[in-house]
Amino acid sequence: MSKGQQDILNVRGVTKRFAVGDDEVEALAPVNLAIPKGEFVCLIGASGCGKSTLLRVIAGFEEPTTGGASISGKAIAGPGSDRGMVFQDYALFPWMTVRQNIGFGPRQRGWPRQEIDRTADEFLRMVGLERFADRYPNQLSGGMKQRVAIARVLANNADILLMDEPFGALDALTREQLQNELLQIWQRTGVTIIFVTHSVEEAVLLADRVLVMSAGPGRIESDVRIDLPRPRDVSSPEFNALRRDISRRLTSHLVKA
Amino acid sequence: MSDHATALPDHADAVLIGATATRRRKRQRLESLRAFVLGAGFPLLLILIWDRAVAITGTRLIPSPYQVAVMMYDFTFGGVYDDAFSGTILTHVWKSMQRVYGGFFLAALIGIPLGMAIGRIKVMRQLLDPTISLLRPIPVTAWLPLSMIFFGLGPNAAIFLVFLGAFYPILLNTMFGVRSIDPKLFEAASMLGCSGSAMFRQIVLPASLPAIFSGLRIAHGFAWILIVVGEMTGVPTGLGSVVMDGRTLSRTDLVITGMVVIGACGFVTDRIIVAISNRLLSWSPQHRE
Numbered sequence: 001m002s003k004g005q006q007d008i009l010n011v012r013g014v015t016k017r018f019a020v021g022d023d024e025v026e027a028l029a030p031v032n033l034a035i036p037k038g039e040f041v042c043l044i045g046a047s048g049c050g051k052s053t054l055l056r057v058i059a060g061f062e063e064p065t066t067g068g069a070s071i072s073g074k075a076i077a078g079p080g081s082d083r084g085m086v087f088q089d090y091a092l093f094p095w096m097t098v099r100q101n102i103g104f105g106p107r108q109r110g111w112p113r114q115e116i117d118r119t120a121d122e123f124l125r126m127v128g129l130e131r132f133a134d135r136y137p138n139q140l141s142g143g144m145k146q147r148v149a150i151a152r153v154l155a156n157n158a159d160i161l162l163m164d165e166p167f168g169a170l171d172a173l174t175r176e177q178l179q180n181e182l183l184q185i186w187q188r189t190g191v192t193i194i195f196v197t198h199s200v201e202e203a204v205l206l207a208d209r210v211l212v213m214s215a216g217p218g219r220i221e222s223d224v225r226i227d228l229p230r231p232r233d234v235s236s237p238e239f240n241a242l243r244r245d246i247s248r249r250l251t252s253h254l255v256k257a
Numbered sequence: 258m259s260d261h262a263t264a265l266p267d268h269a270d271a272v273l274i275g276a277t278a279t280r281r282r283k284r285q286r287l288e289s290l291r292a293f294v295l296g297a298g299f300p301l302l303l304i305l306i307w308d309r310a311v312a313i314t315g316t317r318l319i320p321s322p323y324q325v326a327v328m329m330y331d332f333t334f335g336g337v338y339d340d341a342f343s344g345t346i347l348t349h350v351w352k353s354m355q356r357v358y359g360g361f362f363l364a365a366l367i368g369i370p371l372g373m374a375i376g377r378i379k380v381m382r383q384l385l386d387p388t389i390s391l392l393r394p395i396p397v398t399a400w401l402p403l404s405m406i407f408f409g410l411g412p413n414a415a416i417f418l419v420f421l422g423a424f425y426p427i428l429l430n431t432m433f434g435v436r437s438i439d440p441k442l443f444e445a446a447s448m449l450g451c452s453g454s455a456m457f458r459q460i461v462l463p464a465s466l467p468a469i470f471s472g473l474r475i476a477h478g479f480a481w482i483l484i485v486v487g488e489m490t491g492v493p494t495g496l497g498s499v500v501m502d503g504r505t506l507s508r509t510d511l512v513i514t515g516m517v518v519i520g521a522c523g524f525v526t527d528r529i530i531v532a533i534s535n536r537l538l539s540w541s542p543q544h545r546e
Contacts, residue, residue, distance in 0.1 A: 061444050079448040091441035095463040095540045108450035136540040156449050 006072075008037040008159060008192050009058065013067035015217075016053050026217035027053045030067060033211070033220065035194065037159075040186055042207035043196045044250065050218020051196045052164055058194065059085045059162050071160065081105060084153025086163040090145040092137040098148050099124065099133040105156025123151040126185060143174035150182070154189065163195045167202070179206060183230065200250065204242050205232055212249045222249050320510040328510040329517065342499065342511060350522060352495040353484050356412055360419025360487075361480040368424050368476075369469060372431025373461055389428065397422045398486055405490055415487030415495070422483040423476035430475070434468025435461055467541055470534040477530055481523035496522070 011033040018025045028050045035041055043051040056062040058069055060079040069076045071083065085091075092101050103120040111119075124130050127147035137145055146166055153161060167175040183206065186193055197203055203210045207226050214221040224246060228238055304322050311321045320328075331337035335344030375381045375389075397418055408414040438461065446460045488497025496519050503511030 059444075059448060079444065081448065081450045083448060085444065085448055087441055087445070089441070091439065091445040093442065093445070093460070093463075095466070095538075104446075104451070105449040108455070138540060138542055152445075152449070 006037055007034040008072055009033070009035040009069065009194075010073075011054075011058070011067070011069045014054070014057055014064040014069060015066045016050070016057060016062065017065045028057075028064075029217040029219040031218070031220060035192060038190045038192055040183075040193045040206060040208045041195065042203035042210045043194065043213060044198060044200065044203045044210055044246065045213030045218075045221075046215060046250065047198065048218075049213040049215040051213050053218065054213075055085075055162050055164055055194060055196050058160075059083055061085075081108075081156050082158060083160045083162055084156055084158030086146070086149045086153060086161060086166045088165045088168050090137070090142075090149045092145055092148055092152070094137050097134050097136055098129060098140070101137070101148055102151045102155045104152060119155050123155040126154070126188075127151045127181065141174070142170050143178055146170065146178060147181070150185065154185070154191070159192060161191055161193045161195075163193065165196055165198070168197070175202075180231075182206070200243050200246050201234065204228075204239060204246060205234060210246055212246060224249070318509065320513065324510050325513045325517070328514045332511075332514050332518075342502075346518065349494055349496050349499055350518065352412075352492075353488070353497065353519075353522070356415045356487060356495065357419055357480045357484050359412075359416040360421075360483075361423045361477060363416070363420045364423035364427050364476060364480075365473060368427030368472075369431050372428045372469075372472075373435050373457060373465065375428075376432040376435025376465070377457070377461055389425075393425050393429075397483055401486065401490065410491040412492055414490040415484065415492060415497070418487040418490075419480045419483045422479040426475040426479060427469070427472045430468045430472025431465060434465030434472075437468070438464045467538055470530075470538065474527065474530055474534070477527060478523065481519060481526075484519065 011031055013030045013032060014028060015026070015030050016028040018027055031050075031054060033054075043054065045051045053062060057064050058076065060076050060083065071080075093104065096104065099117070099120045102123050103116045106116045106119050121130070121133070124133055127150060129144060129147055129151070132140060132144060137148065140148070149166070150161070167178055170178065179202065182193075185191075195203075195206060204226055210224045210226060211220050212222045212224065213219065224242070226242060228236075228242070232239055308322045311319055327337060331343050333344065333346045337343070371385075375385055400418060400421055401414075404414045404417045408417055442460055442464060443456070446456060451459055484495065485497035485500055488495040489501055492498050496515050500512050500515035500519075503509065503515060
């Protein structure tokens with residue numbers, strides 16, 4: 001269903017084994033995946049299904065045991081600024097102000113100062129944190145920290161946002177607000193998003209496409225397209241039908257395992 | 258419940274907030290006054306006990322606080338005893354400071370980069386960690402004879418001893434600080450295009466700065482402790498040599514004067530270090546004092 005669009009991400013036969021003591025754990029069975037540019041994909045599955053591992057392989061933080069992945073045809077060989085990870089616990093640099101955190105990527109490229117500040121301010125505005133530009137991460141709420149983390153990867157001009165349960169540590173209201181903001185940012189920037197979650201509702205609310213993963217070893221069990229128009233109404237029958245469908249796919253694997 | 262608060266008009270809120278802020282400021286002022294009274298009162302009490310104890314026992318071995326105060330005055334301004342120590346305080350403090358900070362900065366200069374390298378680079382850890390663990394338990398005083406052979410009778414031996422005492426706390430705290438950096442920060446930095454030596458400068462150093470500063474502070478304390486040992490190596494000036502001379506001359510008032518000046522120097526310079534670290538670590542509230 002890629003409508004002839006260029007695939008930005010290609011994952012071919014990626015497996016991952018971890019050594020745990022003398023044992024080896026197979027975290028990922030061969031995974032194949034193609035994601036077109038600009039798509040919003042949610043990876044969902046129970047904990048231990050390898051969804052975070054797959055994300056970390058794509059980020060370049062983990063090397064696959066076999067197989068490989070490529071971005072726009074270029075093989076992934078480590079972390080790169082074309083992909084930006086948004087961690088659940090933010091991973092902001094605590095000694096830098098909000099503005100310095102957001103300007104970190106541009107600063108690495110040796111841009112002139114005004115250019116760095118201009119970019120930082122642009123993305124500060126995008127996530128609505130102009131007033132907090134000179135605060136340190138410790139002085140921010142969880143939701144604000146995650147906004148900074150998103151702005152930080154966007155300011156670095158990432159093509160793909162890799163989000164590892166980014167809203168998992170937030171309260172329900174803040175989460176809902178950030179989900180909406182993320183959708184707006186996605187629509188405005190056309191960035192590709194791979195979003196790991198274990199909330200079915202979150203996946204159905206956000207994604208163009210939900211990949212249901214199952215454990216032992218981790219693999220993509222089903223690939224569900226969500227064609228509901230946005231903004232999505234979580235109380236509509238269509239929404240709930242999809243939610244039930246994905247929940248069923250998730251739990252059926254749990255029972256099997 | 259907060260329902261009532263939100264029902265109040267805005268200016269009422271502002272008045273409420275203003276009132277609580279004033280009350281908070283008042284409480285803070287009272288709190289700091291109490292800290293000062295308690296903090297300064299206790300040493301005064303100790304001096305009182307010392308004074309009474311000397312008077313009651315009638316000992317001639319320990320001078321009274323008053324005699325020490327007179328010695329202190331003479332040591333600072335001269336004009337009482339007019340001996341070799343009169344009005345010489347600045348010379349001794351200056352000499353000791355040179356040795357304390359010579360050793361201390363040398364320890365920081367070597368300890369911080371080495372600690373960062375050992376903390377971050379596995380080969381360095383494998384190469385150096387066992388040796389450091391072997392050398393560390395050796396008391397600095399045990400190095401005294403060797404340091405006198407290496408550096409002769411002079412200030413260099415003192416600097417070396419201060420260096421040794423200051424080196425390990427700085428090294429170990431830096432290593433610990435680097436090792437306890439959240440690995441996600443490295444991942445975040447590398448995906449944002451940071452690598453190699455830029456990683457050391459931009460991530461490793463600032464992230465381990467709280468641990469480095471607690472190491473520097475401990476080391477700085479040791480440096481002042483070791484100056485007496487260091488200046489036992491036969492240097493003519495310095496606060497440590499004043500204490501040693503006082504012992505040789507059986508002038509306990511001079512010994513105590515030297516001790517008080519060392520304590521005061523250590524106290525004041527420690528406050529300076531705390532002020533610097535509070536400034537540099539303002540991003541990290543849990544490390545503020």
